[in-house]
Amino acid sequence: MFYKSTRNSSLKKSSAEAIVAGISEEGGLFVPDHIPQITADEIKSLADMTYPERAAFVFSKFLTDFTDAELRYCTESAYNDKSFDHASITEISHLFDGTYVLELWHGPTCAFKDMALQILPYLLTTSLKKTGIDKKVVILVATSGDTGKAALEGFADVEGTSIMVFYPEDGVSAMQKKQMTTQDGKNVCVCAVKGNFDDCQNGVKAIFTSEDVKAQLASKGQMFSSANSINWGRLAPQIIYYISAYADLVSNGDIAMGDKVNITVPTGNFGNILAAYYAKKMGLPVNKLICASNANNVLTDFLTTGIYDRNRRFFTTVSPSMDILISSNLERLLYIMTGDDALIREWFGKLSSEGRYEVSDAVKAQLLEEFAAGCCDDAATKATIREIYDKYSYTLDTHTAVAVNVYENYRRTTGDTTKTIIASTASPYKFGTAVLEAICGEAPADEFDKVDKLHEVSGYDVPASLAALRNKAVRFTGSVDKSEMKEFVLAETDKI
Ligand SMILES: *Cc1c(COP(=O)(O)O)cnc(C)c1O
Numbered sequence: 297m298f299y300k301s302t303r304n305s306s307l308k309k310s311s312a313e314a315i316v317a318g319i320s321e322e323g324g325l326f327v328p329d330h331i332p333q334i335t336a337d338e339i340k341s342l343a344d345m346t347y348p349e350r351a352a353f354v355f356s357k358f359l360t361d362f363t364d365a366e367l368r369y370c371t372e373s374a375y376n377d378k379s380f381d382h383a384s385i386t387e388i389s390h391l392f393d394g395t396y397v398l399e400l401w402h403g404p405t406c407a408f409k410d411m412a413l414q415i416l417p418y419l420l421t422t423s424l425k426k427t428g429i430d431k432k433v434v435i436l437v438a439t440s441g442d443t444g445k446a447a448l449e450g451f452a453d454v455e456g457t458s459i460m461v462f463y464p465e466d467g468v469s470a471m472q473k474k475q476m477t478t479q480d481g482k483n484v485c486v487c488a489v490k491g492n493f494d495d496c497q498n499g500v501k502a503i504f505t506s507e508d509v510k511a512q513l514a515s516k517g518q519m520f521s522s523a524n525s526i527n528w529g530r531l532a533p534q535i536i537y538y539i540s541a542y543a544d545l546v547s548n549g550d551i552a553m554g555d556k557v558n559i560t561v562p563t564g565n566f567g568n569i570l571a572a573y574y575a576k577k578m579g580l581p582v583n584k585l586i587c588a589s590n591a592n593n594v595l596t597d598f599l600t601t602g603i604y605d606r607n608r609r610f611f612t613t614v615s616p617s618m619d620i621l622i623s624s625n626l627e628r629l630l631y632i633m634t635g636d637d638a639l640i641r642e643w644f645g646k647l648s649s650e651g652r653y654e655v656s657d658a659v660k661a662q663l664l665e666e667f668a669a670g671c672c673d674d675a676a677t678k679a680t681i682r683e684i685y686d687k688y689s690y691t692l693d694t695h696t697a698v699a700v701n702v703y704e705n706y707r708r709t710t711g712d713t714t715k716t717i718i719a720s721t722a723s724p725y726k727f728g729t730a731v732l733e734a735i736c737g738e739a740p741a742d743e744f745d746k747v748d749k750l751h752e753v754s755g756y757d758v759p760a761s762l763a764a765l766r767n768k769a770v771r772f773t774g775s776v777d778k779s780e781m782k783e784f785v786l787a788e789t790d791k792i
Contacts (some may be wrong), residue, residue, distance in 0.1 A: 297360040299326040299528065302631035302640050311359040312423035315529035316433075318522035324640070325628050326528045331577045332357035334539065336553050339580070342540060343547035347385040348372045350543070351415075354536045357578075359419075366422050374415035379404050381759065386411075386537050388544055391688060394715040395703070396550070397696070398541045405475065406723035406759050407617070408568065409446035411537060412530040416447075417454040419529040420521065424456065431519045434789055435459040436503060438496035438524075441472040442617050442722070444486070445479070447523040452481030458792050459523070460485045460785060462496040465775050469616075470743045471726065471762070478768040485788050488775035499781040509782060518789055525567035526624055534571030539580055541717055551715055558716040560586040560706075562615065562699040563595055566623035568719060573629060573666065583714045586668045588702035590615045593671035595623055600669055602660035604643075605652040614674045614730035615694040617722070622647070630655065633662050668710070670702035677701060678734035685735050691754035693722040694730045725750055725762055 299314040301307045303324030309317070314326035334357070342350045348371035355367050362370075377383045380402045387399040403410025420433065435457060437447050444461040451459040461476060465488040468476075476486045489496045503509055504520055513519060525531060538559060545551045559582055561569040569587055576582035589595050591611040598604045606621040613619055631640050634656075646653040655663075672680075680701040681692050692700060699718050707713065724731045728746035732739035735753055740746055744766050751758050776784050 297332070297358060298329045300329050301325065301637070302327055302627050303637050303644075305635070305637040310361040310427075311528065312361055312426040315419055315423040315527065316427055316429060316521060318527045324637070325526050325624070325631075327628050327631055328358055331574065331632075334578045334580065339539065339543050340546065340553055342543035346383075347540065348375045350540045351375060351533065351536045354539055355532065358532050358535075361426065362422065366426075370415055370418035370422060373418050379410075379414055381757075386541065388541060388717075389690065390550075391684070391690060391700075391718070394713065396541075396545065396715070396717050397690070397720045398537065398717050399720045400537060401693075401721065401723045401726075403446075404449045404761050405442070405445045406726050406762060407442040407446060408719070408721040409442050410449070412525075412533040413443075413446040413450040413523065415450075415533050416523060416527070416529045417450050417457060421454060421456055423529070429519070431514075431517055432792060433457045433521045434513065434518050434785075434792070435521055435523045436500050436785070437461045438493070438500040439463050439468075439476075440493045440616060440619070441468040442726075443524060445472065445475045448476060448479045448481070448484050448486070451523070452479065452484050454483070458483040458485070458789075460487070460788060462487055462489050462500060462781065464488070464492050464496055465490050467493055469727070469729070471728070471765075474743065474765050474768075474770070475762075477770045477772045478765060479771065483792070486772040487784060489778055489781065490775060491778045495778040499778050503782050503785055506782070509786065512786060513789060516789060516792075518792065525565050531567055531571055531574075531625070531628075534568055535574045535578070538572050538575040538717070539578070542580055545715075545717075554581055556581045556583040556714060558582070558584045558586055558703075558712070558714045560588060560699045560703040560716060560718045562588045562618060562695040562719065562721055564618040564620040564623065566595065566625035566629070568721070570625045570629055572719075573632075576666075577632070584668050584706075584712070585666055586670070586699075586703055586706055586716075588699040589669070589671040590618050590677065590698050591671065591673045592619050592621060594621055595626075596669045596671040598626075598669075599663050599667045602655045602657075602663060603652070604647065604654075606647070607651045613694075614677055614727065615698050617695060618698065630659065633659050668706050670705055672698055672701040672705075674730075678730060680704075681731055681734035689755075691724045691731065691735070691750075691756060693720070693724040694727045695722050696720040697734075723759055724754060724756070725759055
């Protein structure tokens, strides 16, 4: 299998080359040249495998340049009960008639980003070896909270790599800040930026693309790579858990092999739901993909009208990991649907110049066929947390609550009662303030009082990684102006 770029169909890269590069030179995203198939017998056979075995099996269809031994090394190093609090890695809970919550947050940082960022360092270092690149990789991350910590935890003390994370000084929760600034590891560095998330993101992009910085790094035997969801090495691991969950539902007798299921995903950058789309195109029996957004509902509008328009107010919500107006993985979906790199260049050119584009009628028809979409505001998110807690004694985090709200609305308005998997993307402990406000009407001010209170209310074990933060010393207190990020990176890469 080869990888093309969404903006250059004639490109032919191996998966290892695509993972090392992160993003294609002309700005496009790497996509496999065809979508491999999975048969009913293969899906059934997963039931007898461990999660690392399932993962290696699915990867073998996409990362065809990796040997079986390399894939097994990567999946067994990433998915084990040292990093995850369940040996099964993910968990499925039956919420109400035919509606299942797929818990993807049993990893070290309590958000679904761990499912990909625990394995990305192994995929990346293996890819470096395979491509014969003998450079130290510097991972640069701009984060609004979850990605930064998950990337730090994945890359900490990984030989041949170092990682630098920039976060907006006043733009992350107290728990997220504590998670990042106490990070262990000799090769990690965390820095606050006096600005918002866009300032961090723009700063990182400018550093990535600066020929001057790249040349200085090369002279030190270093190169940049990316850990955000434009990297194929972050997307591919997410396809696995949808197939794995389906196999579990079949083996538990909840569905029969071949029965179609809906999949609902709380969406920001469109990575997680795109992975579900890939699983469907591989042959997983899926009916509708339901895309759930918060008040930043640019995707709801796009999937129902075919017009993408980012010229709108930006809302800060209680589900901050979905506060996004440019969903970068949409580019991959539109490329799969059209196969036309010229069209992608035209649409995404318009997105950057005018902030808006409209897809063709043929694509609109495909979007309506494959997807349903909905959104809800903070009040509705909290009402859903309360409702699910009262009715089923199940405590949702804010992001998953958006998905449950949108799904219930979909079910009510369409009458579609197809069994449904809802992707649950974070532990409620990560967003304790809003969860406690929803359930108790108020939340204590101190982050660890919130943890205690949530334990009392939900009865869920406190994740060991969050409990350990209480007495952990802060290692990183620095903050820089956005104009100083480049000098900061150059100075830090001198120390590596
Ligand atoms: C990142 C994130 C999302 C959004 O996922 P995308 O792949 O960006 O669509 C949803 N929920 C949580 C908790 C997240 O961290």
